[in-house]
Amino acid sequence: MPVLCVNVDHVATIRQARLGIEPDPVTAAAMCELAGAAGIIMHLREDRRHVQDRDINLISQTIQTDFHFEMAATEEMQQIALRIKPATVCLVPEKREELTTEGGLNCIGQEKRLIEYLAPLHEQGIGSSFFIDADPDQIKASKAIGAEYVEIHTGHFADAKTRIDQKNELSRIIDGIKLCQDLGLKVNLGHGLNYTNILDFAEVPGICEYSIGHSIMARAIYLGIDRAVRDMLKLIRTFVN
Numbered sequence: 001m002p003v004l005c006v007n008v009d010h011v012a013t014i015r016q017a018r019l020g021i022e023p024d025p026v027t028a029a030a031m032c033e034l035a036g037a038a039g040i041i042m043h044l045r046e047d048r049r050h051v052q053d054r055d056i057n058l059i060s061q062t063i064q065t066d067f068h069f070e071m072a073a074t075e076e077m078q079q080i081a082l083r084i085k086p087a088t089v090c091l092v093p094e095k096r097e098e099l100t101t102e103g104g105l106n107c108i109g110q111e112k113r114l115i116e117y118l119a120p121l122h123e124q125g126i127g128s129s130f131f132i133d134a135d136p137d138q139i140k141a142s143k144a145i146g147a148e149y150v151e152i153h154t155g156h157f158a159d160a161k162t163r164i165d166q167k168n169e170l171s172r173i174i175d176g177i178k179l180c181q182d183l184g185l186k187v188n189l190g191h192g193l194n195y196t197n198i199l200d201f202a203e204v205p206g207i208c209e210y211s212i213g214h215s216i217m218a219r220a221i222y223l224g225i226d227r228a229v230r231d232m233l234k235l236i237r238t239f240v241n
């Protein structure tokens, strides 16, 4: 059965609106775990716009499930990952002007650099994943780099304005998932997934993990974190393996 990992960046976003101490993503992470999340995800951005170094230090020391560290493939983030030793790093592209991660990582032509970049992390037993679009060439490049996991970007599907565009994006993702599986890559999905659109993946076999933040934290504002995580888990637990 696929598992749910919760991204708690959005809690840090609210805290940073006042540059204060609440709400605390560290507390939110513990509550997500208590509600049944299989892992916690945080993205420490180069500009520190939401998550702070203190957050990843504390979360990596206190959570009892897996910590998945989203990061750009920079020297600084490599050093941080080597220090905090997350279960996995998920390499994402990062642009200062974007609201959130907008597109997948470009792995094509970067194979040698990324193999070298990840080598010290792999030596420390840290797993790796690439956040990529469902593009056959990106999937093949991820395989060539030696990824164990890829996270297929579901944001274009989630943002599609018409049912036809959404269907086209969905079939692109499903073809991408099949290609990953044929190549022996494990597949996670994330970005823009919510309590409605996730149902489109209910019959798709072999998805390892859903990485979800915004929709869970949006529901948590009304119903609380515990209920928001449990509601998502209830859906995912009805999905095929």
Ligand code: PXP
Residues within 6 Å of the ligand: 007, 009, 043, 070, 090, 092, 100, 101, 131, 151, 190, 191, 192, 193, 211, 212, 213, 214, 215
């Ligand atoms: N996966 C990646 C790589 C992301 O950058 C994000 C957004 O922080 C997510 C998943 C979660 O997306 P959302 O907050 O839309 O659920």
